[in-house]
Amino acid sequence: MTSVLPFKIFVVEDNAWYGELLMHRLGQNPNHSVQRFSTARACLDQLSELPDFITLDYSLPDAKGEQVLRKIRERLPNTEVLVISGQEDVGTAVSMLRQGAYDYLVKDEHTLDRLWNIVGKVEQQVRLRHDNNQLRKHIGNRFGREQAILGEHSSVQLVHTLIAKAARTTITVSVSGETGTGKELVAKAIHFQSSRAGQPFVAVNMAAIPRELVESELFGHEKGAFTGAVARRVGRLEEANGGTLFLDEIADLDLSLQAKLLRVLQEREVTRVGGNQAVEFDVRLIVATHRDLLAEVEAGRFREDLYYRLLGLPIVLPPLRQRGNDVLLLAEAFVRNFCALNNLPLRQFTTEACDRLLAHPFPGNVRELKAVVELATVLADGEQIQAEDLPLRAGRAPEDPTRQLSLRDQTTAIVQNCLDEMGGDVLAVAARLRIGKSTVYRMIQQREVHIG
Numbered sequence: 290m291t292s293v294l295p296f297k298i299f300v301v302e303d304n305a306w307y308g309e310l311l312m313h314r315l316g317q318n319p320n321h322s323v324q325r326f327s328t329a330r331a332c333l334d335q336l337s338e339l340p341d342f343i344t345l346d347y348s349l350p351d352a353k354g355e356q357v358l359r360k361i362r363e364r365l366p367n368t369e370v371l372v373i374s375g376q377e378d379v380g381t382a383v384s385m386l387r388q389g390a391y392d393y394l395v396k397d398e399h400t401l402d403r404l405w406n407i408v409g410k411v412e413q414q415v416r417l418r419h420d421n422n423q424l425r426k427h428i429g430n431r432f433g434r435e436q437a438i439l440g441e442h443s444s445v446q447l448v449h450t451l452i453a454k455a456a457r458t459t460i461t462v463s464v465s466g467e468t469g470t471g472k473e474l475v476a477k478a479i480h481f482q483s484s485r486a487g488q489p490f491v492a493v494n495m496a497a498i499p500r501e502l503v504e505s506e507l508f509g510h511e512k513g514a515f516t517g518a519v520a521r522r523v524g525r526l527e528e529a530n531g532g533t534l535f536l537d538e539i540a541d542l543d544l545s546l547q548a549k550l551l552r553v554l555q556e557r558e559v560t561r562v563g564g565n566q567a568v569e570f571d572v573r574l575i576v577a578t579h580r581d582l583l584a585e586v587e588a589g590r591f592r593e594d595l596y597y598r599l600l601g602l603p604i605v606l607p608p609l610r611q612r613g614n615d616v617l618l619l620a621e622a623f624v625r626n627f628c629a630l631n632n633l634p635l636r637q638f639t640t641e642a643c644d645r646l647l648a649h650p651f652p653g654n655v656r657e658l659k660a661v662v663e664l665a666t667v668l669a670d671g672e673q674i675q676a677e678d679l680p681l682r683a684g685r686a687p688e689d690p691t692r693q694l695s696l697r698d699q700t701t702a703i704v705q706n707c708l709d710e711m712g713g714d715v716l717a718v719a720a721r722l723r724i725g726k727s728t729v730y731r732m733i734q735q736r737e738v739h740i741g
């Protein structure tokens with residue numbers, strides 16, 4: 290924040306003389322814009338002007354300090370309120386501080402100096418917070434320009450539409466897709482397109498944290514909560530407050546922690562490990578997995594209630610091999626960026642190189658494609674990237690988890706295979722597979738398998 294932006298102060302004081310005194314002192318800083326109100330109502334009516342700081346006389350003609358403070362904090366939770374009282378009363382001071390007052394001053398000969406120091410500190414904090422938000426917005430804009438989700442395939446266009454829809458609200462989003470398909474990119478795009486762009490984006494990968502540390506990573510811990518907890522630590526949920534929490538590889542979360550996460554999400558408050566005070570939080574949740582979460586539910590590895598709590602708006606990222614010519618579009622974009630970044634003359638793919646890229650199954654998806662074309666750019670001798678420059682390893686595309694065969698389909702395939710091998714001899718098949726012959730006969734009767 291530059292010094293040109295005024296720091297807006299409301300002085301709420303019914304004693305005209307004292308009010309003028311406060312205004313005069315605070316107005317000595319040319320960056321301060323100070324307004325005085327002699328009643329609580331007049332101040333509350335003007336809160337839409339978004340003051341940065343409020344000094345509040347405890348005894349106003351139309352309300353007591355507690356009521357006014359509560360109303361201000363409900364509407365402007367980030368605006369600091371300094372209570373100034375004519376009487377020294379420890380009980381009142383404690384109660385006001387508990388309700389979130391920044392400080393409590395008693396009117397005496399030191400009040401103006403103390404007020405000056407406090408306003409200086411708060412102003413610094415507010416300006417820092419503002420700078421921070423500006424920076425985050427700037428990073429967000431850069432993210433938008435540099436980290437665009439590229440692709441013309443209809444499936445990618447649908448992803449764009451869903452991202453825009455998700456960004457308009459705080460709905461939970463569940464992103465699924467094989468490794469390297471861009472799940473984290475989608476999560477960031479939603480965050481940076483949403484009104485939370487100026488707030489934190491916190492990503493946690495469930496598969497990357499040792500099981501015994503997941504709880505304290507997510508929910509935080511108090512000092513001494515367990516061996517090694519040498520200091521209090523704020524959890525990732527609290528860290529993401531006001532912003533977006535991205536839980537990657539959610540299927541790897543332990544069953545016992547799934548129950549705890551569900552509770553925390555439902556109550557919208559979290560208690561640090563070893564602590565006893567619940568802290569409220571406000572986060573948009575985005576989860577991702579490369580597994581079929583419903584299959585995990587069916588297999589008893591993922592809680593059904595949590596599944597439905599997390600499903601929200603599902604976004605499915607298709608594997609690269611199902612995105613047609615997007616492979617070439619992405620490959621060219623990656624080469625262009627890589628050449629620009631390394632001051633290399635632009636390299637083009639030969640027709641054979643394009644054919645090889647189109648034929649490769651890319652089990653590592655976009656991440657693999659990026660690595661392959663960047664290496665090829667380095668390896669290429671001339672201005673063209675030849676098919677031989679592409680370091681493509683022979684690999685099988687991973688099974689699409691949503692298309693995995695059910696147990697029944699697999700049984701049918703095995704029995705059919707065996708029937709074919711044994712020339713339709715039901716008894717031999719039953720003996721070999723150690724299943725009852727009536728099972729095989731029933732499958733034939735129900736036309737699940739056939740002889741010959």
Ligand SMILES: Nc1ncnc2c1ncn2[C@@H]1O[C@H](COP(=O)(O)OP(=O)(O)OP(=O)(O)O)[C@@H](O)[C@H]1O
Nearest residue numbers: 437438439440467468469470471472473474655656
């Ligand atoms: N459509 C896309 N356009 C441009 N870059 C992409 C696209 N999709 C993915 N990428 C890039 O591919 C890489 C992998 O993407 P990302 O990390 O988002 O995938 P992921 O699905 O979260 O991977 P994992 O399953 O391993 O966590 C990143 O460098 C990302 O920028």
